[in-house]
Amino acid sequence: MQDLVPTRDRVRAADGRQLRVECSGDPHGRPVFLLHGMPGSRVGPRPRPMVLYHRGVRLISFDRPGYGGSDRNPGRRVVDGVEDVTAVADALGVGRFAVVGRSGGAPHALACAALLPGRVTRAAALVTLAPRDAQGLDWFKGMAPSNVEEFETALHNPQLFASRLIPRSAAIRSAPAQLLEELRRDLTPDDRRIVSDDGIRSMLMRNYYEALRTSPYGWIDDAIALTGPWGFDPAGIKVPVMLWHGKEDVFSPVSHSNWLADRIPQAISVVEPGAAHFAALRALPGVLDWLLADRRTPDTPFA
8 A cells, every 4th residue: 555655745836936745545546636724734634545545536735835844925815826736736747636625725726616627627615715805795794703803803904913823823833732722612512523533633733733833824824815805706617616514604604605606607505504614524525525426427415
């Protein structure tokens, strides 16, 4: 099973920046990009390599700029992530691929679907946000006060946001469990059960540490990019898209996915009652099956 070990872990972006990459599963399988959350990294939670191998999945993830081992790209927008995905795909010899993003990575997955219709076969956005300028959407309604404060500050006072997040990131880097403790008061019972699982908790701790290991700027730049203009119109997406959301999510409310579902032509909306934000981790294996389903099969949520 030596083929399960990644063979290339560093890629140069078009402008010379270094991107840190991780591949798992079947090296000869069908490629799927997994775009991590915020804060997050290439080592974020995913199915075990053997599970991916038996599904015939070659899972490709990389640190967004400023996270983990990837160089920062100051002032980046959501749409700018498409060039990095393209650089990684080209370096790995991948032509067409599916893409899935969770939480802060979900808008970046939608950007790939919008700008790369000749390469992206299907896309999935799990517990996604909608654009901050989404007409008719009360963007903050149903969102936890902590998230409202964070995004409001990133939007209106980026310098203040950065000054607050730098020491916070350092503390989380020293004790990654602190981030889950900060979130605990806003977690639903279902989310608490998920993050209390020893395996998932271990993956999350490793993920948060790696995300903030070298700097806090991946997190800072992510929040600013998500609240600024994305640089593309989701209504222009021409490939099949799944929008998965837990109905009780207070970090990215389900109304955001509903807004997108009304505008993306080939969108399938899956809303799970009783689930919230971290339930996207539980949904991922089924989402992977849908992403790789033969186009001749019916477009059911989990084919």
